[in-house]
Amino acid sequence: MLHVKGLNQFYGGSHTLWDVEMAVPRGSITCLMGRNGMGKSTLLRCIMGLTPAANGEIIFNGDDLRKSNADARAALQIGYVPQGREIFSQLTIEENLRIGWYARKDSERMADVLERIYSIFPVLKQMSKRRGGDLSGGQQQQLAIGRALVLNPTLLILDEPCEGIQPNIVHEIGDLLIKLNRELGLTVLLVEQKLPFARRVGQRFEILDKGRFVAKGDISELTDDLVRHHLTV
């Protein structure tokens, strides 16, 4: 579904991504792993068109995403939950979700969209008039995921969704991703540093080390040796 080929990225003179090759098969949950500062968020931002890549291809359903801007990528039904969530703290839950709706180009009614999101996250319905900034970290993450799901994505990209969240909500987010994948066929690309979470939720892994992909495979092939070499600090 998503295939990154020969991608290079620079921040000024600093070469961050080196000839990156990564595949996210349709229907999979793929975990993008690596220590801090290895380029995981940069790669996601390149996929979303938020950070320019120097060269290479990002093929999504046969089209090169590098030829379209960030807004056009949202219209292609790629949902993105950025690191740090980036919800609007002064706006209510409902207003945050409505903003996601304006990026849509099809005709699903706003009220139907809200009902769909509230059926996935009942807590957001109960608190719909509450401001984003007044929510707990876990509720904010649910809102960020809910906002990405407003687009009715076929590919959902999440950057460290469990960062700074209490364990019971982490478990709920894991359950949700598994459910969205199994029941709705949603393809998921997830940056995740927590090994137990990656092993429970992920089906495949890709490891980025100093801007280069060094290992990939079925999650059952994520050996202690690979973890020691590329993931532990």
Ligand SMILES: Nc1ncnc2c1ncn2[C@@H]1O[C@H](COP(=O)(O)OP(=O)(O)OP(=O)(O)O)[C@@H](O)[C@H]1O
């Ligand atoms: N806007 C920027 N300008 C310059 N350098 C940047 C910028 N954003 C990230 N970097 C650098 O690029 C490298 C890769 O950063 P990136 O955030 O992609 O890594 P990461 O693997 O996602 O790490 P983390 O898990 O800490 O978020 C790091 O050395 C970082 O300092």
